[in-house]
Each structure stands twice: as C-alpha cells, then as structure tokens.
Amino acid sequence: MISFEEALTKIFEVRLPAINFEKINFITGLQRVLAENILFDMDMPPFDKSAMDGYACRKQDIFTEMEVIELIPAGKFPEKAIIKGQCSKIMTGAPIPTGADCVIMVEHTEELPDHKIKFLKDSTKTNITFKASDAKKGELVISKGTLIKPQHIAVLATTGYPEILVYKKPTIGIFSTGDELVEPHLKPEPSQIRNSNAYQLLSQVKTLGIDAVYYGIVKDQPELLYNMISKSISENDITILTGGVSMGDYDYVPKIFDQLGLHTLFDRIAIQPGRPSTFAINGSGKFCFGLPGNPVSSFLQFELLIKPLIYRFMGHIYEPKNLFLPLGADFERKKSEKLSLIPVKFNDKSEVFPVEYHGSGHINALIGADGVIFIPKGLTNLSKGDLVNVRQI
C-alpha cells in the first residue's frame, strides 16, 4: 500500500507515449492545451490611444479656450497635429494626434460657438494608453502547456493566431464490471442496482471536453473481462473500469492485468475512500485504471488521479490550487490510519461544513457538496476555525 502522494507522483512521472499535435481554428480552442508559445505580433496598444471620449490637447493649454481642429474616430489616424490653443475631439480607442499629451474627458468640457471648447475641470491623468504599455511586439503572452479558457481566446484573437497548434486529446474507454449491475432504463431485480459509475465517469471526462467510448457492463467472468480490457486497451490510450479490484472471489481484474502483461504501478492507496484504486501500464504506453465500484470513491479518484494523467496526455500540468478555508464546526473521526476525504459545503463566509456522508457507497453524498477536505493520516480532531485543505468539485 502506498500513500496518496506516492500514487500521485507515479501519475506525474510515468512515461507517456509520444504526444501528438494538431492545428485547429482558435475559436474551437476552449479546453484544449497550447502546443506553442503565443507572442504579440505588434505592440499593445499598437499606437498611443485615447482611453476616453474627449479632447486631445497640450496639458499646458487646458485653462484657455481652445479651437477644435479635427474629429478623430476610432479606426482612423489623425490628419492634423496639435499646436498651442488647439485640440481635437477624440473617441475612445482612437490614436492620439501629434503634439497632444493628454485627453480631457467629454464630461468635463463645455462646447462654445465657432468650434471652440472650454474645460471645466483639470485631470490628473493623461487618459492616454501609451503604445506598447501593455506589451511589446515579440513578447511572450501565453505559454505552451496552457489550458485555454475564454480570456485566452481573446488574446489569441488579438495576437492574430486564427490557427493554433494544440496537443491531441487522449482516447478513453470506460466500462463497469459486476453481476449486480443493470443499465439505468431497467428496473433492478432484488439484489441488483443500476450502473451509475460508468455514466458519472463519462460525464467527468466530458467536462474535460473529451467524449469517451462506453463499452457497457461486463459480467464478473474472467474471459469476458479479459476480452473487454484487451479490446479497450487496444482501442484507447486510457481505459477506466470500475469494480472487480477488491479482495473478493470475483475480483478478477488484478489477475487479468497480469495476464495481459500490464505492469501494475499501484493497487492499494492509503486513502479513504478509494483504497483499492489500481493503475497499470503496458509496454506500448497504454494505461488502465481500475477504480472501486462505489460511486463516491470512483468520482473522487477520477478527480485526484485520473484527471492529472488525462491532462498530461494533453500537454498540461494539472495542479489545481487547493483552497485553505476555516472549518465552521468541530470535526472528529474515530480512525486516523489513512488520509480521508470528507465532502463539505461552504457557507457565504467561506466556512466549511461537512455534509451528510455515510461512506463511499452513499450515492447522493456529493449532490450538495462544494468540495472535499483532506484530513491527513494521524489526525482525529479538528476545531472550528482550523484551516482545512479543500479541493473544489
């Protein structure tokens, strides 16, 4: 049995097969990972630009009436330079005319007859955004390995990357194992339950922008399991199955991993829930996870262990920042031999409260949870106000 930290290290250090790239339209780039650095192809802003609608003039002139010599809309270069006693009306985003060193905002001006203007108020600001003040041509703005969010799309548009190089997504196969499982549209017989884990996992993968292949429910029979694991491994980069990894007589998965020549990197983690989580690799760099059959275990071990591996395939180092928030009530547990994950809710002061949680089979335990907290090995008691390590879910 290894610690959770050791298991995570294996996920981050295991050798991946050669990673592939593809060129895509930047508009479809959300949730993809950049395989190239993005540089500014021009200064930002590319010219001295007005930050206001107003009048561009010389600061030293602002207490005299001034003649308005030009109207400068955004998108057009000024035709006239400003000299003493002159100003140009200028729109937000338009280039500053030569000779002007400030913009007085329109709200602080009064129009007079004959294209004259007077200023009602001085301004301490220039209201000019100077050329290259945000970034210089050639400057790195988004690094290779960045997971693309909407704010990156804006930068890709601005920097002129209508096509971007991204890492290919891994292919993922998912199935559930267990004689007790039936599909959701069926009414279970007594002793049966409906298959929930596979659909939860398909959805978890979908939140990463990946459509996994679903292979159904596999009965607890060694040949069927052997064939399905073999098929999924041959067809996908990563296989995720649930059930069949514990100590029962019908838990054939570990043995079949051996028969298939998979090298098991871990099969027990000192964590609750999720202890029998199993991770194996074959000689061609195909990965297989065996997750426990309980829905809370399966959900959390996907979040903690599988997500980082999927992101590694996509060229991204996934290290979500855990939050440190205060407990809203005392917490106590009986045993402390393992790292425990406890589902919690936050109130509107960001205080953390455990939600009702009966254990790893408690199907609706995560419904109202905002996250899980990590209770380290050896710790049984925590007090209201103690900062706890929270992973948002």
Place this chain on the structure above:
Amino acid sequence: MISFEEALTKIFEVRLPAINFEKINFITGLQRVLAENILFDMDMPPFDKSAMDGYACRKQDIFTEMEVIELIPAGKFPEKAIIKGQCSKIMTGAPIPTGADCVIMVEHTEELPDHKIKFLKDSTKTNITFKASDAKKGELVISKGTLIKPQHIAVLATTGYPEILVYKKPTIGIFSTGDELVEPHLKPEPSQIRNSNAYQLLSQVKTLGIDAVYYGIVKDQPELLYNMISKSISENDITILTGGVSMGDYDYVPKIFDQLGLHTLFDRIAIQPGRPSTFAINGSGKFCFGLPGNPVSSFLQFELLIKPLIYRFMGHIYEPKNLFLPLGADFERKKSEKLSLIPVKFNDKSEVFPVEYHGSGHINALIGADGVIFIPKGLTNLSKGDLVNVRQI
C-alpha cells in the same frame, strides 16, 4: 448611474418570457438544468448489503470456528439462512443472508480444511450497509432548478431517469461594433486592432454549453447598427454587443435601443471596469446587453451580469459563492468612488495577490488571474491578511 447591486437585482427580477422545456437523454444532461424533481424509485441501498468482501455470520459466534455454507456474489440473493456456527462467504455489494448480523472482512480470516474458517480479529463495525440507510423510496434527491454536474448524472442513473425534463437553453446573438476592428486573421492597419471581445464572449457562452450565433463586426454607422441589433433581437432571446455604448460621437447604441422600442433598464453602473454596461428589454421579452469595448470590462460584466440572466432562462438561480480569502500584501488605490474589480492570483496558501493590471483595455491582464476581488466604494486601503471577497474566474 446605479450601483452594481441594483443592476444585479434588475437582472434577477426582470420578467422573462414563458420558459420552455424538453425531454433529453440523461447522458446528455451535463450543464442543463432540471425542470423536474428527481425522486428515489427504491430504497437505497435496496437491501441490506455487505460493505466488504468477507464472511457474513452472527456476531455472537465469531470466536468459534465456523462452517462456510454458501458463496454469495454481488447480484445474487442468498439461498441459505445463517444459524449458530455457520457463515457465508460474501462479496462487496451482495445481499446479507437471513440470520447474519455482521460481516468479517476477508483480510481478518484464515481458511481451514473442510469448508471451515476462523476469524483472527474482532470488528467493531457490522460492515453492513442497511437497506434504506442512504435514502428511502420516494425521497427527493435532486431538486428542480439544479444545474447538472457529473455527480448528478450518477444519481439520475441510479434512480432510473433515462430521460429527464430540462429547460430549453436561450438563443444568443453576439457581435462587436467599431470602425477600428478587424477580424483575427487580418493584419491590422495602423489605427486598427483585432476583434477580441466577440470571440471571448462566444467562448464564455460556450462554457455554459451554449453555441451563440456570431454576427461579425458592425461599423459605427447608425443604419448598419440598427439593422444588426434588430436582426439579432428578432433571431435570439439575448443579444450581446460590445462597443458603442460610451459617450463618444459614434456611440449610437443607446439611441438605437430607443428607436427600436427597447426599454433601457440601466446604462451606467458605479463599477470599475464596466461602467457604461447597458441592459435593455423589448415588449416581447427579448434582451439586449451593450458592453464596453474593452476586453477586461466585457469579460467581467459577462461573468457578473449576463451569466445570471442566461441561467435564469435555463431555470437556474446562479449565485456563485464568493470566497473570502486573505490578502497576501497591502493594497491601495487612489480613488474610491466606485466598486472596483481587481484581478488576482492565489498562492498555495490561498493568499490573494493582485496581478499586473493596467486597466480595462489591458488585453492580457486576466491570463494569469485566478479571480477578481471586489473593493467596495469608499475603501482605499487594505492590509495584508484582510479577508477579501473573491470571485473565481
């Protein structure tokens, strides 16, 4: 000019048109909002169930050798009842046989010849998950109005809702305005910049699972703007445009809203960035947002104001919990007339640090930000350690 809180109240209280529903396969339910309550159709678990691989027996017998009378796999009902001196080998998830009141885990047992077994260790736990201990048949598990995440998909599978009733998504039209804009694949002339806002907004909408319609760049000409706003309003529930809402000579949008018979609910908010954000509605319940042309303003006002309206259309009350985290350094600003939004990063102790931020036009300001903090009106100075209100982005 109204406060941000007043603007938000208008978003939450404005009357929506009739909301529509549709039935969908639950597997496609991610990011949709339930339009029905979800109830358990059976007790959970539906039978007394073993939480372990082990031996089911009578607690009072565990210090004697016992005869193993049956093997009970998951998915099968036991055929034999347990009496004194007997036990049945049982797998995780399998039904507990009549007469047994505990399960001893397999790791704490030793097999003897002739189907006998002895227990090496007592257990304080029963290792039985009792029928209906997680939920009772008929119990409400997910409420109407819930935004569906992977953990809900697991519950929908378990409770037997292969089809679910959800709210329809609103249709959304997006365009940018401004003579200075060119599309990302073009090299801007001097005085021009590339259109970034529309693509950022399309992506922000996409993160909600909605494909908006993009109508391109509209020049600063009243007829063109009139026609495009009119077209987008007739074709969509919500129209979002950027630019043209400020005080400039070419900012035609407010006037066109009037000409189109739109009722403007607000056009100035005491917030920085995003002051000229405009929100209008017509008599048929069509909505139109005019956002400032700067990318940081546009991004943040979408997050703060438009997202809640989109979710209202989808039947969901969007009230993300702001986090309260400590500042990692002193903070100071010169003016305090408005509520300010400042982009920040968290370190791994959840301390908050402002990122480099030159103002609402700073295209790459949000690239490295984990969130924004709200600095209330009237406040100029904050000290390291003060708790600040953080919205994650």
